[in-house]
Each structure stands twice: as structure tokens, then as C-alpha cells.
Amino acid sequence: MVKKVDKKEAMKKIKPIIQEYFNSNDFTESSKIKLVVPSYGEHEVLEVIDSLLSTYVTMGEKVYSFEEQFSKYIGCKYATMVNSGSSANLLALQALANPTLENPIKPGDEIITTSLTWSTSVFPIFDINAIPVFVDVNKDSLTIDVKQLETALTSKTKAVLAVHLLGHPCQMDVLVDFCEKNDLYLIEDCCEAHGAEWNGKKVGSFGHISTYSFFFSHHISTIEGGIVLTNIDEINQLLKSLRAHGWIRERNDKTELARKYNHIDPRFLFVNKGYNLRPTEIQGAFGIHQLKKLETFLKIREENAKFWIDNLEEYRKFIHIPKIEENIRHAWFGFPIIISEKAGFKRENFVKHLEKNNIETRPIMAGNIIEQPAMNYYKWKQIGPLENSSRIMKNGFFFGNHSGIKQKEREYILKIIQSFLDHYI
Numbered sequence: 088m089v090k091k092v093d094k095k096e097a098m099k100k101i102k103p104i105i106q107e108y109f110n111s112n113d114f115t116e117s118s119k120i121k122l123v124v125p126s127y128g129e130h131e132v133l134e135v136i137d138s139l140l141s142t143y144v145t146m147g148e149k150v151y152s153f154e155e156q157f158s159k160y161i162g163c164k165y166a167t168m169v170n171s172g173s174s175a176n177l178l179a180l181q182a183l184a185n186p187t188l189e190n191p192i193k194p195g196d197e198i199i200t201t202s203l204t205w206s207t208s209v210f211p212i213f214d215i216n217a218i219p220v221f222v223d224v225n226k227d228s229l230t231i232d233v234k235q236l237e238t239a240l241t242s243k244t245k246a247v248l249a250v251h252l253l254g255h256p257c258q259m260d261v262l263v264d265f266c267e268k269n270d271l272y273l274i275e276d277c278c279e280a281h282g283a284e285w286n287g288k289k290v291g292s293f294g295h296i297s298t299y300s301f302f303f304s305h306h307i308s309t310i311e312g313g314i315v316l317t318n319i320d321e322i323n324q325l326l327k328s329l330r331a332h333g334w335i336r337e338r339n340d341k342t343e344l345a346r347k348y349n350h351i352d353p354r355f356l357f358v359n360k361g362y363n364l365r366p367t368e369i370q371g372a373f374g375i376h377q378l379k380k381l382e383t384f385l386k387i388r389e390e391n392a393k394f395w396i397d398n399l400e401e402y403r404k405f406i407h408i409p410k411i412e413e414n415i416r417h418a419w420f421g422f423p424i425i426i427s428e429k430a431g432f433k434r435e436n437f438v439k440h441l442e443k444n445n446i447e448t449r450p451i452m453a454g455n456i457i458e459q460p461a462m463n464y465y466k467w468k469q470i471g472p473l474e475n476s477s478r479i480m481k482n483g484f485f486f487g488n489h490s491g492i493k494q495k496e497r498e499y500i501l502k503i504i505q506s507f508l509d510h511y512i
């Protein structure tokens with residue numbers, strides 16, 4: 088007869104093997120400086136195995152625990168974890184457009200946002216039949232140029248969607264004032280800005296609703312994953328229904344709702360429309376261990392960025408690189424470089440040089456989104472020529488800045504950048 092092994096015993100046997108595996112394998116060692124490296128280890132893997140052996144793999148306690156920890160970390164009351172950052176944006180906008188709200192975003196209403204952005208920061212606006220109104224970005228921060236807000240404002244404006252692009256926080260004091268003064272919703276897309284702060288307060292805690300992504304290439308990862316945060320109870324209850332089928336299960340008011348509609352079985356009681364955007368316990372298991380590492384990861388990113396900024400100072404006439412700013416904490420999603428128009432070389436040549444030397448690069452996200460073919464099918468407005476966004480799309484790129492890049496790698500990156508720029512000095 089086969090001896091029965093219980094979960095505790097199995098975990099005890101598996102643990103040393105997993106620990107040995109992670110102690111003897113360094114994911115960050117690679118001949119290529121990748122845009123992203125795996126940031127998980129024995130704790131995440133053991134937590135996942137624990138879930139798999141328990142057979143509780145769909146959304147449950149580990150997701151709820153991560154939601155609680157993450158909302159506390161950001162400084163928000165409520166969190167709703169979902170299966171991606173794009174789903175988080177979709178859910179956030181669907182919640183704000185829900186007819187049960189006193190003042191929902193309606194079809195034809197306008198949402199001011201930036202043209203230098205990510206695709207799924209914009210597409211959910213189309214899904215609620217609202218109109219994105221694109222303003223340009225500030226060329227230093229790559230985030231919304233707040234000087235254009237007043238020009239973009241009309242009687243139809245209902246919200247501002249601010250994107251903390253590449254980890255640089257938007258000018259939150261101006262945005263909060265503008266939204267308060269004009270009775271607008273403030274939506275923060277923080278998908279690239281885990282841990283970023285404006286005047287000592289974390290991004291994602293300023294707006295009515297905010298979103299994060301935990302995709303593999305972000306500061307912390309749940310493989311795929313995202314979260315929606317809010318301080319407003321009514322919105323939180325809505326998010327819980329919209330995330331899963333429109334039912335009542337994760338709502339605080341489920342007992343009252345079951346009582347109110349007592350002719351329907353409460354197990355399948357649908358009080359609103361809904362999707363299925365739920366994460367799994369595997370993602371929750373990752374999240375609770377990844378969050379503990381976020382501060383260490385951020386410090387490495389900060390150290391790398393400071394090193395490149397200090398050492399690339401003399402090349403500023405060819406390239407635009409960020410500055411270290413006093414009142415913000417930059418989360419350094421990557422390290423952006425924008426080639427000056429008068430540099431005497433093209434972005435393509437510079438990028439080719441880096442890639443040839445095994446340093447991976449990417450464009451600055453979707454670039455000026457209005458130039459993307461997908462935009463031909465939908466209605467949107469632009470304020471002014473959006474010159475900075477187009478220039479950054481044409482001349483900008485970024486390379487990785489993550490916890491796998493330490494002194495040796497950052498010095499190598501610097502050497503390769505210098506070996507290109509020194510031809511032009």
C-alpha cells in the first residue's frame with residue numbers, strides 16, 4: 088500500500104530542495120542586460136506550492152491578504168486585486184461610469200489624459216464611450232503638462248487620468264486642486280510607479296481611484312496581475328461586483344442585499360453587471376512575498392539611476408536624461424534617454440549600439456498614442472500639437488533598471504553608452 092503523505096510532510100520535504108535550487112541559481116546572471124529579470128525566489132515558489140497542495144487555487148485568503156497589505160503600503164483604504172494592470176484600468180473606468188453612482192461618467196463625457204502613455208491606459212476610456220482629451224507631457228518628467236489643464240477643460244470634462252510614466256510622479260498638488268475645483272474624478276495610473284512619492288505621499292493615494300500592474304516586468308510581480316485602490320466605500324463595493332460576474336460575494340453589504348432580494352438564491356444573486364477579472368491564489372501567493380522586497384528593489388533602482396545621472400552629466404548636450412528632484416521619489420521603471428535634435432546621430436544608431444552590446448532597450452511606451460493606428464477607429468480630442476510626445480516617441484528609448492542590475496552591470500552599461508557618445512564629443 089502507498090503511504091499517505093500529508094501537506095505538512097510534503098512541504099517539509101520540498102522546502103530544502105527549493106531552497107537549494109534558489110541558493111545555487113542566480114537568475115540575474117546573464118550575458119545579456121535584460122529589460123527585466125525574475126525577482127522571485129524560494130518564498131514565492133514555496134507559497135505557491137502550498138496553495139497547489141492545498142488545492143485552493145482560485146481567488147482566496149492569499150489574494151485578500153495581499154490586497155490588505157498593498158492598500159496599507161500605499162495608504163489607501165480598499166484594494167481589489169485583478170488579473171492585470173489593463174484589467175485594473177478597465178475596472179476603474181467601468182466603476183466610475185456605473186449608473187449606480189450619483190455622478191457617473193456618461194457617454195460623450197471627456198477625460199483629460201496625456202498623449203505619451205500606454206495603450207491600455209487609454210482604451211478603457213473608449214469602452215465607457217467617453218472621449219479622451221490628450222494634453223502633452225512635460226519634457227523633463229514625461230508626465231502630464233499641468234499648464235495645459237485649463238485649456239483642455241470644457242463643460243463635458245468629467246475626469247483626469249494621470250499616468251505616472253516610467254515611475255515619475257505627476258504634479259499631484261496641481262492635479263488634486265484642479266480636480267477639486269472643477270468637481271472632476273482623479274484617476275491615477277500607477278502601473279509603472281510602485282513606491283513613487285509626491286511630497287512624501289505615495290502615488291495612488293491622491294485620486295478617487297488608482298491602479299497598479301504586477302506584470303513580470305514591473306517593480307514587483309505576481310506574474311500577471313493588477314490592483315485597483317480607492318478610499319471610497321461605495322466604489323469599493325462596486326469594484327467587488329464588477330470584478331466577478333456582478334454578484335455579491337465579496338461585498339461588505341452582501342447580507343443586506345441577500346435580505347433585500349430574498350426571492351433569489353444569494354449564491355447566484357447579481358446586483359450589477361460584471362466581468363471575470365479575478366486573480367488566482369498563485370498571484371496572491373507571489374504578491375505577499377514580493378511586497379516585502381519592494382523597498383530593497385527600489386533602493387537598487389535609485390542607486391543605479393543616480394550613478395548613470397552623475398556619470399552622464401557631461402553628455403547632456405547630446406542626450407536628455409532625468410534629474411534627481413527634491414520633492415519626489417522616482418520609482419525608476421527604467422532609465423530613459425532622449426536624444427537631442429542636434430546630437431548629430433539618430434536614436435536608431437544609438438539603440439543598435441546598445442542592443443549589439445547586449446543591452447536590451449524599449450521605446451518610451453506607446454509613444455504619442457494618437458500616432459498609433461488603433462486610434463483611427465475611435466473618437467478623441469487633442470490640445471495643441473503634442474510636440475513633446477511626438478519628439479519623445481521619435482528620439483527616446485529606455486533600458487532596464489531593476490534589482491538584477493548591480494554595480495558590475497551598471498558600470499558596463501555606462502561604458503557602452505560612453506563608447507558610443509565619445510565619437511561625437
Ligand SMILES: Cc1ncc(COP(=O)(O)O)c(C=O)c1O
Nearest residue numbers: 171172173205208278279300302
Ligand atoms: C502605464 C501602464 N498602464 C497600464 C499597463 C497595463 O498593465 P498590464 O501589462 O499588467 O496589463 C501598463 C503595462 O505596462 C502600463 O505601463
